[in-house]
Amino acid sequence: MATIYEVSKLAGVSLATVSRVMNNNAKVSDKTRTKVLEAMEQLGYRPNSIAQSLASNRTNSVGVLVSELHGGFFGLVMNGIETELRLADKHIIITTGHSDEAQEKSAIDFLIGRKCDALILLVDSVSDEYLIQVSKTIPTVLINRKVDEISDNCISLDNQYGGYLAAKHLLEQGHRDIAYIAGPDWKVDSYDRFVGHKKALAEYNIDLNDSYYFEGDFNENSGYKCFHKINNSGINFTAIACGNDEMASGAMKAARESGYILPKDLSIIGFDNNMFASYLYPELTTIDNSAYQMGKMATDIILKDVYKHKDLNIAKIVNIFEPKLVKRNSVNSI
Amino acid sequence: MATIYEVSKLAGVSLATVSRVMNNNAKVSDKTRTKVLEAMEQLGYRPNSIAQSLASNRTNSVGVLVSELHGGFFGLVMNGIETELRLADKHIIITTGHSDEAQEKSAIDFLIGRKCDALILLVDSVSDEYLIQVSKTIPTVLINRKVDEISDNCISLDNQYGGYLAAKHLLEQGHRDIAYIAGPDWKVDSYDRFVGHKKALAEYNIDLNDSYYFEGDFNENSGYKCFHKINNSGINFTAIACGNDEMASGAMKAARESGYILPKDLSIIGFDNNMFASYLYPELTTIDNSAYQMGKMATDIILKDVYKHKDLNIAKIVNIFEPKLVKRNSVNSI
DNA sequence: CATTAAGATTTAACCGTTCACACTATAATA
DNA sequence: TATTATAGTGTGAACGGTTAAATCTTAATG
Incomplete structure (x- = not known):
């Protein structure tokens, strides 16, 4: 696999310049940019995301903790999270807590150990205080739970x-x-x-x-x-x-x-x-x-607060979702 | 967060020694080991998994691609994967392919870009040849699909x-x-x-x-x-x-x-x-x-082949699972 | 006692990036 | 013309670990 070093050599520029065109975060002349992009193309260069993480102190991953992986609710929530996250080229690391306090805590530890940039939690068993503590360590959004002290990061259904x-x-x-x-x-x-x-x-x-x-x-x-x-x-x-x-x-x-x-x-x-x-x-x-929507919204909060996205398609933040009646055939009028 | 450097200083040993006691992969005298462990304890040291990955060229993550995140089958499979993986202190990165060839390919690229150590794929739309190609790049196990050339890494139901x-x-x-x-x-x-x-x-x-x-x-x-x-x-x-x-x-x-x-x-x-x-x-x-079991087995193959686990609790590899009749009440005898 | 082997530890290169800072060239201002 | 600002680029030190090779200890052997 080609590295940034080889790209810089082929393009005849420094590492920093290559990094700049990748991240698009500083001025680079069009001429240089083109040279670099061509070199990348030619080498089939893909940045090493691990090295990026180490250097930038950002893993581009968000940790998700749900009770169970099966079950309709969680599936939909995760669906919402994954869809939104991948659009932003971030990824999701999944763990389960099985509604058990010890397991939930250990899962959170695990995710923090993995250096996730943020957490999305669906937990029942852990205390409010614990969650407040966690959210001081790492940006956290809670789904299906309301903790007053961090209410901006709580998403729930009305x-x-x-x-x-x-x-x-x-x-x-x-x-x-x-x-x-x-x-x-x-x-x-x-x-x-x-x-x-x-x-x-x-x-x-x-x-x-x-x-x-x-x-x-x-x-x-x-x-x-x-x-x-x-x-x-x-x-x-x-x-x-x-x-x-x-x-x-x-x-x-x-x-x-x-x-x-x-x-x-x-x-x-x-x-x-x-x-x-x-x-x-x-x-x-x-x-x-609105399970899907809640997952999506949790992700949007993180995209906005942690990753500083300013995309227009990130709608206004909604913390409390409005449920909707779905009429089918199990109710008769009398 | 404490780094390995601080631990080594406090324990009065070199970085390498600290690394050794962490990884348990070379001789360290009991005396030294104790010193190091105490220093770790005292500092609340947690290794930085990103740095580990960069240095060791191993991310301890396996990429999973399913069609959808909701739906009973995938949930169970993922459940099997996650449970088994976390026991081994590895993690799962999830993507979805929506049974669409382009999306499946892009998801696989994404996972490879994330430097996963291995892949578990549940795909419909991508060709056998493509999968063979992928499995040359990165250890891959296929669930619910049989490709003769890599049959040892295919798991399916009979x-x-x-x-x-x-x-x-x-x-x-x-x-x-x-x-x-x-x-x-x-x-x-x-x-x-x-x-x-x-x-x-x-x-x-x-x-x-x-x-x-x-x-x-x-x-x-x-x-x-x-x-x-x-x-x-x-x-x-x-x-x-x-x-x-x-x-x-x-x-x-x-x-x-x-x-x-x-x-x-x-x-x-x-x-x-x-x-x-x-x-x-x-x-x-x-x-x-046997969705859960298939997920578990896929993981076991990876644990064995990629991570060289020799655990006894990894049962014999089974590539073809035997379905079972579940009798309930929808069949009448006549 | 000198020699050798094995065991324990250190040294230092390396993994592939980012980023603060320094530097150069060019344009704008006084 | 001298001074200053600005755009564009390079330098080199992190980031926090792993690991091969080198070195130092210690014990066993003849």
Whole structure:
């Protein structure tokens, strides 16, 4: 592989000049530039990115930590990150944390050790203080998490509004007896979604009775179980709003097994617009979580703050994304 | 950040000695080693991985190219790769090719430019010759693709056996009139699955009539359409075998809309054991494609060949993975 | 005791860039 | 004309490690 040295020799200029035409960061006469470019072409020169990193103290890589590599949400987020990053000729180093504090910390250490220029984190288990500490060491943006002290670098979904949208849709379709299957109540996103749900009910002068609230754990199976609880509780219900699509899927399964015809006998709405939502039967009406957009935005913040991009196509920074209703066939009007 | 220089000074030894205790690749007396380790500890020294890379001509990173970041298959493969790689303290640089030749090539260039030590590729669009060329430049392992010239570095699923397993299961459950919804026939995996299918039928002395074969494109919608073709073609069928889970999902949807009660009136089997397969209703019986295992194995090959690992926990190399039947509820016995 | 071999450590070149600074040539200003 | 500014280029020291070769110790051998 040709080095900058050989290029400089062939072009008859100094190393510095070659470096200048590469980086385009200082004046070089057109004549010289042409000579250098021709030499590069002729030698098939590619700069050694490692040497560049060492000398410039910049690796052009951003570290990403997600909980899992599979799963619709993370895939979309990463998709958004990778697409945007590669346009800028940067790259992504991936690690997983498995929602475990020790693993998340070790992954962060790993990424810092790799000299990433910045971090994009999707973490549940590590404390706010720890994250604040990390962000003092290295530019960090958080997805799906809000830490007040570094709120400019936090990107999240307006979960409350999403919950509101879902409930409102149900209400507009005439439903009044709506059961709710929530995620774990200690998770803020789960909690917020439910708050939005109640808010929509309130607008219709319904205040949610505790007997309509059921807590799951965001996994399919808990949706399944919760449905049975609902069904056996004796309450009247014509619709179920779920904290996420997985639980919605479980609830649909259970409902069908209990003899309900969907969506005729029962309407169900999910949350997230997971990959598989349109594969369910009936296709699941749900709330889109803008995962791709959030990944893209996290990247844009870094491109702007760390890499000083001034590109026009980097839109205005949005920290809170607005969820959208995705109407499909799982909600019936009555 | 402390450098090796400071460590050497504090420990009262030379740079080389510090390097040796780090890399553990030459004799160092216990006394010296202890001194050095203590100095490192005291300074909180972390080697600069970039400098290491430049000096050693090894980046400890492997480049991965997949078609898409979302989607169950890739997620699992990447999961297998990342897990195995991080155990070895290496990292993964990710790019996407979107099944487009130009993009795949540019991604490969990108990864080579990043000085990855090796490549793991999941590509459809680039030619065999190109891949052979690439593998001369940099150690490369291919997932889901077989190129004879570099077969030791190819990992794939025994698609034929998978197709065989699926059909056999249907046959064992008493089905004899089995329609087949295939993927694009120019894709080898699609073709192989169908060959396996026919083989199983042959064992039951059934030779597949062309009117039972329907070609889709691996997307859900084509499964949907194919079902209607099947249903309108006038053939008798009690089961449908599908080239993948997406098409199975589409077929299920169409069947239900046409009034079939599943699985009572019609059995359906998929292929891949995609994430969402168990979310369908009825839960989809399918063939597991060992995605995670393939990712892991690809990594093991690299760990062994490139990084010279001799770990016992790197199992024997397997180039062709054996698919497994995953029984759920979408197949009825008659 | 001199010789040799093996073991431990140091020296210094090297990896391929970037970048602060020095320098030269030319144009603009007083 | 002397002075100053500016554009264009070269010099050489980092950056933080690795590693081959040289050197120094120590122990074993005849």
